[in-house]
Amino acid sequence: MPTAPADNSLSAEQLRDITAHTLQHYDAHAHDFCAATAQHNVTQNITALLAEIQSPPPYRILDFGCGPGRDLLQFAALGHEPVGLDGCAAFVEMARQNCGCEVLQQNFLTLRLPRAHFHGVFANASLFHVPQQQLPQVLGALQQTLVADGVLFASNPRGDNQQGWHGERYGCFYDLPRWRAYVTAAGFTELRHYYRPTGKPRAQQPWLATLWRKSRE
DSSP: OOOOOOOOOSOHHHHHHHHHHHHHHHHHTHHHHHHHHTTOOOHHHHHHHHHHOOSOSSOEEEEETOTTSHHHHHHHHTTOEEEEEESOHHHHHHHHHHHOOEEEEOOGGGOOOOTTOEEEEEEESOGGGSOGGGHHHHHHHHHHHEEEEEEEEEEEEOOSSEEEEETTEEEEEOOHHHHHHHHHHTTEEEEEEEEESTTSOGGGOOEEEEEEEEOOO
16 A cells, blocks of 8 residues: 655644634635635536445535535535534534534544544545645544545645645645545545546646545455
C-alpha cells in the first residue's frame, strides 16, 4: 500500500490557531458566504457519489463541511438521510434552520463519528482546509465511519502541493498524484476522478473531484 507523504512541521498550537482563525473567518462572513454560494450547482458531484453507492437506498450521507446546508437539502429531496457536519457555529445553526436535518458541530481535527454508519461521505470543498500533517488522521476517521464498500467523494481546489494562508483561511492544494497517495494510504480504492467545471480547458478547471471506495479490511 502506498505511504502518504509525511509532514509534521506544525506544532499543536499552530494547528489550533489555523483552525480557530479559519473558523472565525467563516463565522464572520457566514451570511455573505451563504448568499454567494446558494446558486452553485454541484449536481454533478452529488450524482457521482450516489451512482457509486452499492447498497439499496435510502442512503445515509455525511455532508462533511456542509456549510449553510445547501447540499443537505438536495440529498433530502432525493429521499436520502443526510447528516451535516461543520466546525463553523454560524453555518451549523443556518443548516439546522434551513433543512431540518441533523447537523453536527465538530472540529475537523477532533472528529467523533460513528463507526461503519454512513453509506457515503460528501466532502465538497472542505478537506482542503485540513493541514497536510493531519490529513491522514481525518481521512482515517472518514474511512472508519463508512460502511463496508462505502464511498467517499471529495472535491478540492487543485494546485502544486502547497499549503498556507490564503487571506484569512488556511488551505492545502494538491495535484492528483499527491492526493491519490494520501487517500489510498487511508484505506480507499480509487474509482474515478474528473476536473470541474466540465467542458473547460484544463487551465480553467480549478477543481479536482475524486471518488473512492472503502477498501475491504
